[in-house]
Amino acid sequence: MGVISRVVTWARIKSPWVLHFNTGACNACDIEIVAALTPRYDIERFGAQLKGTPRHADVLLCSGPVTRQIEDRLVRIYRQMPEPKFVIAVGTCACSGGVFQDCYNVKSGIDAVIPVSAYVPGCPASPKALINAIVKLLKSLEESEAKKNAKAV
Amino acid sequence: MVKEENMKQEIIRQLNVPEDKIRIVRERRISLEADYAVFGKILDFAVKQLRFDYLCAITGLDDGDRLSFIYELAQGDGIMLSLKTSVPKSHPVLKTVTPYFLCADVYERELVDLFGAQVEGLPEGNRYPLTDDWPKDQFPLRKDWTPDLLK
Numbered sequence: 352m353g354v355i356s357r358v359v360t361w362a363r364i365k366s367p368w369v370l371h372f373n374t375g376a377c378n379a380c381d382i383e384i385v386a387a388l389t390p391r392y393d394i395e396r397f398g399a400q401l402k403g404t405p406r407h408a409d410v411l412l413c414s415g416p417v418t419r420q421i422e423d424r425l426v427r428i429y430r431q432m433p434e435p436k437f438v439i440a441v442g443t444c445a446c447s448g449g450v451f452q453d454c455y456n457v458k459s460g461i462d463a464v465i466p467v468s469a470y471v472p473g474c475p476a477s478p479k480a481l482i483n484a485i486v487k488l489l490k491s492l493e494e495s496e497a498k499k500n501a502k503a504v
Numbered sequence: 505m506v507k508e509e510n511m512k513q514e515i516i517r518q519l520n521v522p523e524d525k526i527r528i529v530r531e532r533r534i535s536l537e538a539d540y541a542v543f544g545k546i547l548d549f550a551v552k553q554l555r556f557d558y559l560c561a562i563t564g565l566d567d568g569d570r571l572s573f574i575y576e577l578a579q580g581d582g583i584m585l586s587l588k589t590s591v592p593k594s595h596p597v598l599k600t601v602t603p604y605f606l607c608a609d610v611y612e613r614e615l616v617d618l619f620g621a622q623v624e625g626l627p628e629g630n631r632y633p634l635t636d637d638w639p640k641d642q643f644p645l646r647k648d649w650t651p652d653l654l655k
Contacts, residue, residue, distance in 0.1 A: 419635045453651040455644030456634070 357500075363409060363435075364492050366398030367485070370408035370432070374425055374461065375451075376415025379475035380442035384412055387478035394482055397489065405431040410488070412481075413467075416444040416451045417458040429465045437468040439484055446470045508534055508583065511554060518553070519546055535586045543589045544599060550577055551604050556585055559605040562612070564619045566647045571596045571619055591621070600625035618645040 371384050387394050388401050402408045405428045417425060429438070440461040443449040451457040461467050469484045508528045515521055515536065526536045538546050550556045556577035565572040572590040591598060598615070600623050601608045613632040615621040620643035631638075642653055 419638075420633075455649070455651065455654075 360496055364489055364496070366400065367409045367437075367489060368400050368402045368407055369394075369410045369412050370402050370405050370428075371412045371414070372425065372428060374413050374415045374421050374445070375418035375457065376442060376444060380414035380445070383475045383478050384414060384441060384481065387481045392478040392482060394485060397482075397485060399485060405429075406433065408432055409436060410485070411436065411438045412441055413438060413445050413461045414441045414476075416448045416454075417461060417464050418456050419458055420456070422458055422464055425461075425464055437488060438465055439469045439471060439481075439488065440467045441471045441481060442476045443472050443474045446472050449474065505531060508532065511583070514554070515546075515549070519549055521546070529586075532583045533586070534583065535588070537588045540589050540591050540598075543587070547575070547587065547601065547604065550585055550587065554585075555579060556583075559601070559608055559611075560584070562608065562615065564615050564621070564645065565590075566593075566619070566645065568647075569593050571621060573598070573615065573621075575601070596621045598623050602627065617643070619643055620646065 369388075371381070371388075373381055386392055388399075399410070405411070409432075411429065411432060413425070429436070438461065440446050444451055445461050448457060448459040448463075452459065458464065469488050471480050471484045473480050505528065508531070511534060512526055512528060515526060516523055519542070521536065521538065521542075525538065526534065529535050536546070556579055558578040558580075560576040560578050563574040563576070565574070567590060569592065570590045571593050572588060575587040575589075577585045577587060596619070598612075598621050600612055602612070602625070609627060609629070610632065612621075612623045612626050613629070616623055616626070617631055617634045617638075630636075634644075639654075643649060
């Protein structure tokens, strides 16, 4: 593994930039995500920063079940993100469709459309749970990175 | 309640509506049931003579072999008129109310998409609110629709 790519991976783990995308949520999870981003819970201390465009983001925070109207948009946003990319499904609806399952306008959870790295259940998911998910995600990245390096050496 | 009572009497007098079809539910709420044949006339009277110039909502109902619609009209001083009418499910044709209320266009598109009503005179436009690839013969707010039909 080259030095540059190791630096890039280190930087990525130390500052995962997130994009928040509402796929049809009732706004409760969105508010919890905002609470997690702002100083009270402050996920910026892990380097996580909210970005306005999928092209700058490493992590996609999806809240809400995937409605049929938003499905194409979600896939398009996901494709715009650079590799490697990760998706966190925030809230019960994003995990499985929740109470909206079998609704005529709802597809299902996020994982019916795009691959999901971490699930955060809860209605709404609390900021603490969200922080836990992000920390776990970063930890698993770190570990897999360490494994890769061990193999390379 | 004087205003409401006057309105009720005027509707009965002018439009020959049977007295049991119209009632004052409570203060500022009048409810009126009408056959679709006379619906146009009643709506015209309510809008032009009684000055119900707001359309708050159109509610759709699946009543077995009939589709019912409730037009919620309102006045500036807070009196609301619920105008209920119904058409047979086998031939659910309505006339548009967009000449009276331009905003009705959105509600009527919903009736078309979700209940399968056919609205005559509705301006051309995109379908709303369902997706473009939604099957043409499925209407999700009818009682006989189940999510399995989509799979």
